[in-house]
Amino acid sequence: MANLNSVAATGRSLERLLNHAFAEPPVPVPGHDSHAFLIRTEDFDQTNNQSIIQRPALSIFLYRVDFNKTMRAAWSGVGYLDGQAHLPLDLHFLLTPWAENAEDEHAILGRAVQCLDSTPILSGPLLHASGAWLANEAVNVVMDELSTEAVMRTFDSLPSDYRISVPYIARVVRLDGRQVRPAQPVTTLVNGKLPAP
Numbered sequence: 187m188a189n190l191n192s193v194a195a196t197g198r199s200l201e202r203l204l205n206h207a208f209a210e211p212p213v214p215v216p217g218h219d220s221h222a223f224l225i226r227t228e229d230f231d232q233t234n235n236q237s238i239i240q241r242p243a244l245s246i247f248l249y250r251v252d253f254n255k256t257m258r259a260a261w262s263g264v265g266y267l268d269g270q271a272h273l274p275l276d277l278h279f280l281l282t283p284w285a286e287n288a289e290d291e292h293a294i295l296g297r298a299v300q301c302l303d304s305t306p307i308l309s310g311p312l313l314h315a316s317g318a319w320l321a322n323e324a325v326n327v328v329m330d331e332l333s334t335e336a337v338m339r340t341f342d343s344l345p346s347d348y349r350i351s352v353p354y355i356a357r358v359v360r361l362d363g364r365q366v367r368p369a370q371p372v373t374t375l376v377n378g379k380l381p382a383p
Contacts, residue, residue: 192359192361195314197248199308200279201223207298207301214294215242220285221243223243230245242284246280247280248279249280252276279353328354329353
């Protein structure tokens, strides 16, 4: 079953898939290895020596988590039957290229988009094992519909000027509740005596 690590495992799956694509020839930036990194808000601050972004690179930033409106009711029904919570999530990512010039950034972004368009379904060995995925689970990764204005508003809250970015959505990532314990059998006592069978 998908566990509490399923959100992190989805990010790791994207990171691994994109790094594999960047290693295939022709590489996006000739003479340099490009890498994909999962990043936090602080990593956008390039004046910070702690930033993990080492150019040329593609950052994968999880900027929003929302429940999946289509699958929520269905999984609630399943939860009612099996006594366990099942939360279907949509994970919203921003993919941002980092390089020394515009052409290299465009090439990095082009390879990333090409990769995700060629492999829009992550399942089986493409899913990072830390998510404890079931054999029949899959995550669909598609370009998100996000206006340029919304992307710019997102950057207004980040420690970085606006950078060209492409929004992607990973759905449906199911987060299961903790295993429920079976209810203890109830025995009714009547006047201190067990009822007759």
